[in-house]
Structure formats: structure tokens, C-alpha cells
Amino acid sequence: xxxxxxxxxxxxxxxxxxxxxxxxxxxxxxxxxxxxxxxxxxxxxxxxxxxxxxxxxxxxxxxxxxxxxxxxxxxxxxxxxxxxxxxxxxxxxxxxxxxxxxxxxxxxxxxxxxxxxxxxxxxxxxxxxxxxxxxxxxxxxxxxxxxxxxxxxxxxxxxxxxxxxxxxxxxxxxxxxxxxxxxxxxxxxxxxxxxxxxxxxxxxxxxxxxxxxxxxxxxxxxxxxxxxxxxxxxxxxxxxxxxxxxxxxxxxxxxxxxxxxxxxxxxxxxxxxxxxxxxxxxxxxxxxxxxxxxxxxxxxxxxxxxxxxxxxxxxxxxxxxxxx
Numbered sequence: 001x002x003x004x005x006x007x008x009x010x011x012x013x014x015x016x017x018x019x020x021x022x023x024x025x026x027x028x029x030x031x032x033x034x035x036x037x038x039x040x041x042x043x044x045x046x047x048x049x050x051x052x053x054x055x056x057x058x059x060x061x062x063x064x065x066x067x068x069x070x071x072x073x074x075x076x077x078x079x080x081x082x083x084x085x086x087x088x089x090x091x092x093x094x095x096x097x098x099x100x101x102x103x104x105x106x107x108x109x110x111x112x113x114x115x116x117x118x119x120x121x122x123x124x125x126x127x128x129x130x131x132x133x134x135x136x137x138x139x140x141x142x143x144x145x146x147x148x149x150x151x152x153x154x155x156x157x158x159x160x161x162x163x164x165x166x167x168x169x170x171x172x173x174x175x176x177x178x179x180x181x182x183x184x185x186x187x188x189x190x191x192x193x194x195x196x197x198x199x200x201x202x203x204x205x206x207x208x209x210x211x212x213x214x215x216x217x218x219x220x221x222x223x224x225x226x227x228x229x230x231x232x233x234x235x236x237x238x239x240x241x242x243x244x245x246x247x248x249x250x251x252x253x254x255x256x257x258x259x260x261x262x263x264x265x266x267x268x269x270x271x272x273x274x275x276x277x278x279x280x281x282x283x284x285x286x287x288x289x290x291x292x293x294x295x296x297x298x299x300x301x302x303x304x305x306x307x308x309x310x311x312x313x314x315x316x317x318x319x320x321x322x323x324x
Contacts, residue, residue, distance in 0.1 A: 044100035112209035120308030
């Protein structure tokens with residue numbers, strides 16, 4: 001400040017005073033240039049227990065709902081411009097005030113992605129947490145969110161008939177080396193790969209939101225990369241197949257495979273799939289292997305789900321073999 005005062009003393013006041021006044025007037029004028037953040041009526045809020053809603057309200061609602069509450073420092077331009085852009089973008093991606101307008105399955109998928117983002121440390125953003133201390137989700141709160149999403153507590157024991165049907169269905173799946181009909185490519189142009197059933201198993205995983213068990217298989221490139229411990233990043237040409245079945249609980253409380261649900265692929269090609277994290281995403285559902293999605297933009301959901309795993313080349317599943 002001393003240097004500034006000395007410099008100002010050397011400049012005639014009739015020069016610097018109008019300049020400062022102009023800057024102040026501009027700053028004040030800019031405060032009236034304010035993109036709208038509309039808090040419209042809450043008509044279809046996520047149906048959840050009060051404890052779950054309170055955690056989400058504290059950590060997420062300022063950006064992901066129609067109940068945005070800005071701190072005083074968020075309302076000063078130019079900071080307000082950044083806040084308004086972030087809020088409007090966040091609402092387009094996930095709006096808890098309107099989430100119940102969609103079916104239960106998309107609701108649970110959206111909540112799974114949100115919990116995944118929280119667990120990975122992506123949400124709430126670190127710069128937001130620095131200014132909004134209460135927004136950080138504690139491990140105990142994360143456990144509450146997971147418990148709400150976890151279907152184990154909602155599942156009734158499976159009957160012998162259900163398990164017998166599941167066993168028969170699995171034999172049909174595992175015994176068929178190729179689909180029984182020509183399978184259409186996905187809407188982003190990726191062709192079905194029937195040879196995936198001959199690939200080596202890498203790992204298995206579960207999805208809390210849709211009650212599925214998933215087996216992860218890898219092609220020769222993936223297995224070679226795993227054996228050479230070159231999995232971060234995975235080399236171009238790597239392909240994972242993830243096969244999903246319903247999860248059922250038998251009379252002894254043990255997990256069993258249920259109905260076949262879907263098969264999906266992740267194909268590493270850093271050049272051709274640069275716009276989707278360097279991976280091509282594809283999914284077919286049901287025994288008739290129907291391509292998933294209404295249009296090629298179905299990959300936006302895949303990207304949103306996998307983005308928090310950037311430190312692991314956007315791959316969730318850690319191989320059973322582990323790193324050497």
C-alpha cells in the first residue's frame with residue numbers, strides 16, 4: 001500500500017481520481033448484471049427418510065435443487081456469475097427438487113451416481129467446501145446414504161423355484177458362445193462382441209441401487225496389461241465386459257445369481273473416444289440383447305458415473321490379481 005500511495009502522489013489528482021471513480025462506478029454497475037437463479041416450486045422432491053434428505057440438503061441442495069441459498073459472498077459480481085453458471089449446470093445434471101418426476105430406477109441410478117461422487121471426493125467440490133464448511137459429508141453420513149440405497153434390507157428370501165430358474169438361466173447364458181440372433185450395434189456405433197464369454201475373469205462387483213451382481217471380464221490386451229502391471233492408464237485396445245444378473249438372497253441369507261440383466265463394454269481408445277474419457281461405452285439389455293439408450297447421448301450417464309475415477313483411468317473395478 002505504501003508503494004501505491006507514493007506512486008499516486010507523483011500523479012496529479014485530476015488524473016487518478018476520475019480513473020478510480022470510473023472503476024468504482026463500473027463495479028457498482030456490474031452488480032446489476034445478474035443471470036437468473038430461479039427457485040421455482042418444489043414439486044417432486046426425492047422420496048427419502050428425513051435424515052437422508054437433511055444430509056443431501058446440507059451438502060447438495062444449494063446447487064442441485066430449486067432451494068438454492070446463496071451466502072453473501074456468493075452474491076457479489078463477478079463471483080455471482082460463476083455461482084449462477086454452476087447452479088444452472090448442476091440443476092440440469094441432477095435436481096433433487098424434480099427427481100421424483102422420473103421412474104424409480106432412474107431415481108436410484110441418479111442417487112447412486114451422487115453417492116459415488118461424494119465417496120470419491122468429487123462432490124461437493126473442494127473449493128465449495130472451503131467456503132461452506134458444513135457441506136462436507138462425513139464417513140458416518142456417507143454410511144447413512146449407502147444404507148438408504150442398499151437393497152439388502154429390502155430383499156425377501158428367494159424361493160427354491162426362483163433359484164432353480166436362476167440356475168437354468170445361468171446355464172443358458174454360460175453355454176451359449178454366441179447370440180442366437182444378429183445383435184444390433186449400440187446407438188453410438190459400437191458392435192456387439194460375442195467372444196467376450198471366452199475372456200478371463202478379472203473381478204466382480206455389485207450395484208447397490210439396482211440389486212445386481214456383476215462379473216468383469218477382460219480381453220487379451222487387458223490381461224496382458226494386468227500381468228505387466230500397466231493398468232494406469234490401461235493401454236489402447238483394452239476391453240472390459242461387465243455381465244450383470246439380479247441379486248437374490250436364498251433362505252440361508254446367501255447371495256445367489258438371479259435373472260440375466262445386461263452386458264456392457266468399456267473399450268479403451270484414447271483417440272477415437274477422446275470425448276468420453278478415452279473409453280467407448282456400450283450396453284445391451286436382456287436375453288434379446290437390446291441396445292441401451294434413446295440416442296447416442298446415453299454415454300453421458302456413463303461418463304458422469306466414471307468421471308470421479310480419473311485417478312484410476314476412469315475404471316472402478318480393481319482386478320482381483322491386484323498390482324504387482
